[in-house]
Amino acid sequence: MAEHQETTPTTPKDFLLATLGGLFAPGLAIFLIVMLVLGIRSQLGAEDPEPVADRVVRERIQPFGVSLAIDPSAPRVEKTGEQVYNEVCGNCHGAGALASPKHKDAGAWAPRIAKGWDTLLEHGLKGFNKMPARGGEPDLSDLEVARAIAFMTNAAGARFEPVLKKERVPSAAELARGQAVYAENCAACHDTGMTGAQKLDDAQAWAPLLKQGKDYLYHAAIKGSFGGPAKGGNDKLSDADTMLAVDYMVEAARAAVAKAAKPAQQAAAK
Template identity: 40%
Template sequence: MSDSNEHELLIKTPKQLIYAVVASFVIPIFVIILLANYVSSSEKPAAGSNAFSEEAIAARLAPVGTIEFIDANAPKVLKTGEQVYAAACAACHTAGAAGAPKLGDQGQWAARLGQGFDTLWKHAVNGIGAMPAKGGNADLDDIEVARAVVYMGKEVGADFKAPEPAAPAEAPAAEGEAASPAAEAAK
């Protein structure tokens, strides 16, 4: 066998052994005490410390949804042009999706405004190109759609007049053909 000292021990005396055993217990305990002191020394708000505040409790207890009962016999409250735009038109006309002219961009609206209010209104009611009829909201009244056209037109400088609903005593338009809100407003 070989006479070389291949496996020499680091601890050669009993005194060194005692120091190694004591250090193996004292050093980890000292590190744990320092970490605990570091973590608890600064005043940090604990996670979830506002969980019992009145606002947080009210938010957790708030209903998830509501149910609205609408009287089918009650007269319909017509929305303004801005409300209709926000509900049905803004999704495409704010970003210019699918070739829709952006609200406020006079360059994109110039040719369309030249066609006149009645043409724009008919396109909005019946749909054109990628735009669905009534902006995809079939519950909209033609007057509401006309108000949205007036709102969007005024945003690019058009001088459209907002139509008002016809009086209830007037005769309705012929079946299958919708009367223009501009014509209804002129009556």
């Protein structure tokens, strides 16, 4: 018994210190390796800071440009086909990656061009086999994609105009559905003008918005515009329903604009 008492018993504290000591060295090694990898990765990422910075700045500027531009009827500044090609499409089409038709390779593009503009536009917007929708850049507008397609195909011998399909005309049932969605989710602001929302019957506010086209308005309603919440603040609202609400709003706003034009015409006639 006496002999046993001479060896110091391992207290929980000793045990803990020993364990932590044992963990510390490998832990430090792992930490250093992780830091090294992160360091390498951030250097790789830093290789090309300008386009990223450029894009971030442009994204920030856009909504302000739309809402506060001196000329409110000026459209959103859309990139040219060449800009879109350089920023997005060229990543694959520049070298023909994934067996994509290579830029300026007339032979590779000829059978594509033969499909006609509508098909190419549809494939550019919605994707086609390994060709991702909008080149994998969902922020590109329809017009920007169209311009990029025209840029590439025309460089391979086509003569396309970057035109978009005609606007979809909503059916009476769709408009009724849109009105219901509007009443529930949008009227609180757009009937009253609360928080600066454009009132539906405010022809002056809507005239420049209508000129921007429905795609812009859909986008603004779904993603939120400056001051306007995405989907009217109801994140459970589907994109499709939001678009129907916009269809209804556009219909009402067009009527308001037409009505506002009439008295002016009558006054002018007097």
